[in-house]
Amino acid sequence: MTGHQLTHLRQLEAESIHIFREVASEFEKPVMLYSIGKDSSVLLHLARKAFYPSPIPFPLLHVDTTWKFREMIEFREKIVKEYGLDLLVHINPDGVEQGVGPFTHGSALHTDIMKTEGLKQALNQYKFDAAFGGARRDEEASRAKERIFSFRTETHRWDPKNQRPELWNTYNARVKPGESIRAFPLSNWTELDIWQYIYLEDIPIVPLYFAKERPVVERDGMLIMVDDDRMPLNEGEVPDMKSVRFRTLGCYPLTGAVESTAATLPEIIQEMLVARTSERQGRMIDKDQSGSMERKKQEGYF
Amino acid sequence: MKAHLDQNHGDIEAYLKSQEEKGMLRFITCGSVDDGKSTLIGRLLWDSKMLFEDQLATLASESKRVGTQGGNIDYALLMDGLQAEREQGITIDVAYRFFATDKKKFIVADTPGHEQYTRNMVTGASTADLAVILIDARKGILTQTMRHSFLVSLLGIKHIILAINKMDLVAYDEKVFKEIETAYLKFAEQLAFETITPIPLSALNGDNVISHSENTPWYTGPTLISHLEAVEVDEDLAAKPFRLPVQWVNRPNLDFRGYSGTIASGIIRKGDGIVEPASGQTSTVKEIVTFDGNLDEAVAGQAVTLTLNDEIDISRGDTLCALQKRPATADQFEAKLVWMSDEALLPSRNYIIKLGTTTTSARVTALKYKINVNTLEHTAATTLQLNEIGVCNFALDKAISFDPYLENRKTGSFILIDRFTNATVGAGVIDFALRRADNIHWQSVDIHKEARSAQKGQKSAALWFTGLSGSGKSTIANQLEKKLHAMGKHTYLLDGDNVRHGLNKDLGFTDADRVENIRRVGETAKLFVDAGLITLVSFISPFRSERQMARGLLDEGEFLEVFVDTPLAVCEERDIKGLYAKARAGEIKNFTGIDSAYEEPENAEIIIDGANTDAEDAADEIIKILAEKGMI
Ligand SMILES: Nc1nc2c(ncn2[C@@H]2O[C@H](COP(=O)(O)OP(=O)(O)O)[C@@H](O)[C@H]2O)c(=O)[nH]1
Numbered sequence: 001m002t003g004h005q006l007t008h009l010r011q012l013e014a015e016s017i018h019i020f021r022e023v024a025s026e027f028e029k030p031v032m033l034y035s036i037g038k039d040s041s042v043l044l045h046l047a048r049k050a051f052y053p054s055p056i057p058f059p060l061l062h063v064d065t066t067w068k069f070r071e072m073i074e075f076r077e078k079i080v081k082e083y084g085l086d087l088l089v090h091i092n093p094d095g096v097e098q099g100v101g102p103f104t105h106g107s108a109l110h111t112d113i114m115k116t117e118g119l120k121q122a123l124n125q126y127k128f129d130a131a132f133g134g135a136r137r138d139e140e141a142s143r144a145k146e147r148i149f150s151f152r153t154e155t156h157r158w159d160p161k162n163q164r165p166e167l168w169n170t171y172n173a174r175v176k177p178g179e180s181i182r183a184f185p186l187s188n189w190t191e192l193d194i195w196q197y198i199y200l201e202d203i204p205i206v207p208l209y210f211a212k213e214r215p216v217v218e219r220d221g222m223l224i225m226v227d228d229d230r231m232p233l234n235e236g237e238v239p240d241m242k243s244v245r246f247r248t249l250g251c252y253p254l255t256g257a258v259e260s261t262a263a264t265l266p267e268i269i270q271e272m273l274v275a276r277t278s279e280r281q282g283r284m285i286d287k288d289q290s291g292s293m294e295r296k297k298q299e300g301y302f
Numbered sequence: 303m304k305a306h307l308d309q310n311h312g313d314i315e316a317y318l319k320s321q322e323e324k325g326m327l328r329f330i331t332c333g334s335v336d337d338g339k340s341t342l343i344g345r346l347l348w349d350s351k352m353l354f355e356d357q358l359a360t361l362a363s364e365s366k367r368v369g370t371q372g373g374n375i376d377y378a379l380l381m382d383g384l385q386a387e388r389e390q391g392i393t394i395d396v397a398y399r400f401f402a403t404d405k406k407k408f409i410v411a412d413t414p415g416h417e418q419y420t421r422n423m424v425t426g427a428s429t430a431d432l433a434v435i436l437i438d439a440r441k442g443i444l445t446q447t448m449r450h451s452f453l454v455s456l457l458g459i460k461h462i463i464l465a466i467n468k469m470d471l472v473a474y475d476e477k478v479f480k481e482i483e484t485a486y487l488k489f490a491e492q493l494a495f496e497t498i499t500p501i502p503l504s505a506l507n508g509d510n511v512i513s514h515s516e517n518t519p520w521y522t523g524p525t526l527i528s529h530l531e532a533v534e535v536d537e538d539l540a541a542k543p544f545r546l547p548v549q550w551v552n553r554p555n556l557d558f559r560g561y562s563g564t565i566a567s568g569i570i571r572k573g574d575g576i577v578e579p580a581s582g583q584t585s586t587v588k589e590i591v592t593f594d595g596n597l598d599e600a601v602a603g604q605a606v607t608l609t610l611n612d613e614i615d616i617s618r619g620d621t622l623c624a625l626q627k628r629p630a631t632a633d634q635f636e637a638k639l640v641w642m643s644d645e646a647l648l649p650s651r652n653y654i655i656k657l658g659t660t661t662t663s664a665r666v667t668a669l670k671y672k673i674n675v676n677t678l679e680h681t682a683a684t685t686l687q688l689n690e691i692g693v694c695n696f697a698l699d700k701a702i703s704f705d706p707y708l709e710n711r712k713t714g715s716f717i718l719i720d721r722f723t724n725a726t727v728g729a730g731v732i733d734f735a736l737r738r739a740d741n742i743h744w745q746s747v748d749i750h751k752e753a754r755s756a757q758k759g760q761k762s763a764a765l766w767f768t769g770l771s772g773s774g775k776s777t778i779a780n781q782l783e784k785k786l787h788a789m790g791k792h793t794y795l796l797d798g799d800n801v802r803h804g805l806n807k808d809l810g811f812t813d814a815d816r817v818e819n820i821r822r823v824g825e826t827a828k829l830f831v832d833a834g835l836i837t838l839v840s841f842i843s844p845f846r847s848e849r850q851m852a853r854g855l856l857d858e859g860e861f862l863e864v865f866v867d868t869p870l871a872v873c874e875e876r877d878i879k880g881l882y883a884k885a886r887a888g889e890i891k892n893f894t895g896i897d898s899a900y901e902e903p904e905n906a907e908i909i910i911d912g913a914n915t916d917a918e919d920a921a922d923e924i925i926k927i928l929a930e931k932g933m934i
């Protein structure tokens with residue numbers, strides 16, 4: 001032993017940087033999907049590290065559903081300016097035209113049109129052949145088997161039965177015109193790793209992750225924050241002011257808050273360590289039944 | 303495994319500090335179906351609190367629905383991530399799982415024990431530093447145990463935990479445990495493991511998983527977790543010679559030129575000398591650049607950017623190496639190859655090879671033998687099927703740098719990719735460089751191709767006629783040659799049938815032989831083109847990749863694919879040589895169009911409608927095209 005062993009976070013960091021560099025070298029038109037959440041914050045941080053002192057050699061893409069928390073958009077604008085990023089924002093114009101939203105169309109249809117379809121539109125429009133995402137294998141059972149370079153057909157489908165074997169850190173980057181890969185540099189990180197790394201590296205994240213008094217109403221057992229006046233309230237219903245935070249961020253009507261007083265990173269991590277609820281539970285999209293995520297992925301949801 | 307639980311508020315920052323020092327271990331679990339792999343991993347996740355309430359709720363309801371534990375929690379369901387697999391009740395792919403204790407983070411590759419899934423095991427083992435090999439105490443060592451052990455040793459894993467599971471079902475009998483241990487140690491002598499640690503377990507009841515079991519008072523070795531935490535798998539990558547495969551040239555502006563990559567092995571310090579062995583260029587390290595500031599020293603595993611003191615020409619695919627102890631640089635090597643595709647390996651076919659950050663073209667020049675993964679016996683072979691392993695000689699399109707896999711897993715391993723489907727079809731570990739290539743130098747000649755062509759008043763080229771048997775290839779080629787000859791052009795016609803009587807008379811009609819057939823004809827055509835001749839090749843050449851290979855032998859614009867497009871029905875009706883009748887009767891095997899595929903050209907330069915054009919007209923058409931291209 002020479003004392004040259006890297007810690008687990010440094011090993012994970014190096015692996016992610018390696019993946020970023022492979023994709024940037026092997027593909028003609030990569031893009032990084034930027035969802036503004038904590039995983040995206042870590043992803044962005046790693047991308048800046050990977051290419052330093054060069055700027056990130058590809059654009060970021062945010063598929064906006066028009067229902068994101070306002071603080072997310074503010075944060076996005078701030079970060080883009082501060083780091084001088086090349087950010088593309090795509091909103092599904094058909095969805096806007098049809099007035100699609102979670103309250104009028106239900107969460108499934110809303111997500112399908114504004115997120116899944118929106119993403120496909122953007123990928124097709126710009127002809128990206130590789131898209132970075134912040135998914136982790138510990139998030140959900142079907143992700144545990146997904147490759148780091150995850151092949152997608154021309155119609156953006158994932159075929160779990162027909163994945164390319166992935167050995168060592170040698171990634172097969174060959175695609176035909178129209179086909180693409182999703183690359184997941186955070187595959188081997190866990191939620192705890194992410195929080196520890198954010199703490200270690202002092203990475204900025206959206207303030208919604210920290211507890212604060214916020215106006216919430218209860219819907220189907222979830223605490224939904226009233227982020228703007230599009231939230232339909234029952235007659236006489238007044239949102240409660242509660243100290244809450246979010247473990248995951250998405251469209252505000254679909255994202256449950258947890259009651260908490262954790263207002264600093266160590267407090268969040270501590271809460272997380274004693275928590276027994278996995279993070280996707282805060283997202284309505286996964287709640288229907290197990291296997292639903294796998295189906296969505298096959299259809300091209302990230 | 304009280305890992306990270308119930309931290310008091312005040313301690314959390316100290317706790318976080320301590321967690322930053324944590325190491326990491328990647329391991330693989332292997333066993334036969336039902337040995338208890340999934341149960342074991344489920345338990346490790348459960349005990350390290352990596353299962354959450356909602357996952358538990360899903361698990362409980364799923365256990366009732368499809369579980370095998372009579373309504374009790376079936377941990378195995380956790381591991382069977384994909385829905386389709388869940389219904390079959392068998393894991394068919396590699397799943398990666400994570401858990402952590404206070405000392406280490408673990409990444410577990412869970413791989414199936416089922417017969418046909420060697421490729422998944424090899425995949426999981428490629429990134430693992432330790433293997434947990436499960437054995438059902440009632441069954442002892444099975445064929446699969448030997449196979450799994452061989453595969454993990456092939457992939458360079460040095461540390462084995464022999465998890466003798468289901469001890470509860472053999473009354474925790476020490477004798478059973480010892481017998482299995484002894485038998486395994488004997489078998490494993492041939493496999494070069496550094497440590498083998500046998501542990502008596504019950505994955506279901508938790509015996510010796512985390513704490514010592516009262517049921518096995520006779521066992522004094524470590525528990526599974528304490529061994530995983532303590533094991534030192536660091537094969538001392540830092541002590542090996544420095545290697546940095548360049549991934550990306552970092553050029554933010556004209557004043558900065560850096561080479562970005564992950565250090566595969568060794569240590570690099572500011573001022574150290576380096577060499578790029580393929581070109582022999584040397585320099586010294588000016589700076590070790592990272593986002594977090596320049597470093598004085600960087601070690602194996604770190605992703606860095608190096609700047610050099612000299613302007614030398616380095617690009618992606620090159621390797622920066624220590625001046626002493628350079629890697630091999632060669633265009634031929636011997637390697638063990640694991641075949642991972644449903645379509646068999648075809649020696650002589652060109653595959654894309656990716657080794658580190660280098661991508662080039664490679665083919666198998668000799669398949670020396672196959673290794674039977676169950677008995678480790680060697681048998682002669684002409685091809686490799688899915689999940690077979692062979693020892694092969696490879697020839698590459700250019701010389702590249704590498705180390706034997708035994709010395710360096712990062713710089714001694716490669717994948718093979720099919721040129722057409724882009725599938726990853728094989729994975730290889732290099733044994734050693736073959737030096738022969740170094741001793742055959744190209745003879746440079748003064749009179750070259752252009753001179754020879756010019757003397758004949760033409761531009762030499764290969765016209766490659768492809769199409770089904772009976773499509774009219776040879777007739778058209780014949781007509782064309784007559785006409786060109788009459789015009790005073792210098793030609794040669796290479797006909798499939800004729801070549802098979804001489805040069806290729808040792809070849810049959812298996813896929814492997816067909817590929818070799820085409821390769822030889824391609825090389826011959828290349829020589830004739832070099833001699834300045836307009837070379838007509840009339841060969842069924844059913845596979846796209848082989849025609850592509852032939853195309854690749856010639857220079858840009860010298861290879862014209864002529865697709866004689868005649869429907870199978872028409873060819874079969876013509877059946878000039880009576881071959882279709884025989885094939886239909888089963889007297890000829892592997893007959894193109896009948897029981898062997900014909901892959902139509904996608905970008906042929908010339909297409910002849912063979913059913914509706916007579917040979918004269920076809921020949922005239924081709925002459926017109928040659929004239930247009932300025933070749934005659
Ligand atoms: N009695 C007993 N049963 C076990 C033990 N480990 C696993 N099993 C059972 O063996 C069966 C197969 O286990 P599973 O984990 O699915 O095996 P896998 O195919 O290797 O993943 C299940 O019914 C388990 O409950 C053990 O230590 N003792």
